[in-house]
Amino acid sequence: MSRDTTASLPAGLGRRDFLAAASVALSGGLAGCTGVFAAEGNNVNIAGSSTVFPVTEAIASAFSEENPTVNLSLSKTGTGGGFANFFCVGRTDINNASRAIADAETEQCGTNDITPLEFPVATDALTVVANPEADWIDCLTIEQLREIWRADGAQRWSDINEEWPDQEFELYGAATTSGTFDYFNEAVLGEELNHRSDYYATERDRTIVQGVQGSEAALGYFGFSYYSENPDSIKAISIDNGDGCIEPSIETAMSGEYTPLSRPLFIYVAKESLAEPAVQDFTRFYMEQAATELVSDVGYVPTTEEQRDENLEKLEAAIAEVSE
Incomplete structure (x- = not known):
């Protein structure tokens, strides 16, 4: 072979x-x-x-x-x-x-x-992460997350909230061969929208960790395990699916509260x-x-x-x- x-x-x-x-x-x-x-x-x-x-x-x-x-x-x-x-x-x-x-x-x-x-x-509690210095963000709605990650969507933090910095996103996420990419696409973007292509796509989750650690404007997503290894150097973003901000964790994934990003x-x-x-x-x-x-x-x-x-x-x- x-x-x-x-x-x-x-x-x-x-x-x-x-x-x-x-x-x-x-x-x-x-x-x-x-x-x-x-x-x-x-x-x-x-x-x-x-x-x-x-x-x-x-x-x-x-x-x-x-x-x-x-x-x-x-x-x-x-x-x-x-x-x-x-x-x-x-x-x-x-x-x-x-x-x-x-x-x-x-x-x-x-x-x-x-x-x-x-x-x-x-x-797993699929986790959206930001740089700890990004003190303007602790929670995103699914609608905001969709606007950030859809093709032809927002380009700058201020496009999501005018009170947020007028800085371009620096985005890190799963490659198209990844099941995480597929799940995120389905759960956040749905059938009508395409995932944006102008981001750093990788199968190496530690590369996403390093990218988010290195830039205040960065945002990324991956499995909860990789966040749990680095809780002091990257920040997990809570997700609001209509019932308030829910933090990703083993407990919220187990209880079913963390939707729609908990997954088998x-x-x-x-x-x-x-x-x-x-x-x-x-x-x-x-x-x-x-x-x-x-x-x-x-x-x-x-x-x-x-x-x-x-x-x-x-x-x-x-x-x-x-x-x-």
């Missing part, structure tokens, strides 16, 4: 880019796979969403401590990039996803005889890869750990015990089918 340099593994930028566990590989595994399905022996290959990455990273590290002979390869490619370039063409066993799989992606997987199995693993996070597992014991063991471990404080420790809401049990039941049924 030839190397796809457009989706190569990202350079290291700290804990969010490389796992602490030495047995979890973050380079080489995706490019070097052979055969129809990615799993071979004790290898498990994972790509996809940068938002889900911290959850999978933490669970992979814990799994590796107990299973040092299993090689895990983990990369950030974006939800859509992961489906299109890796998962649905048989190069990975698991795709992290910050949105549900699209019909076209399911069709692509089917063309390659890959059956994607969906497992909810957490809930998923992993998709290739059913065919579950024929491999390593993929079976890792996925089973993942479902169990997704209901624990391991998920809340990285800034997301864990699954409920009921959801955990539903995930495990679905998983065991699939394993039984491919083992027949």
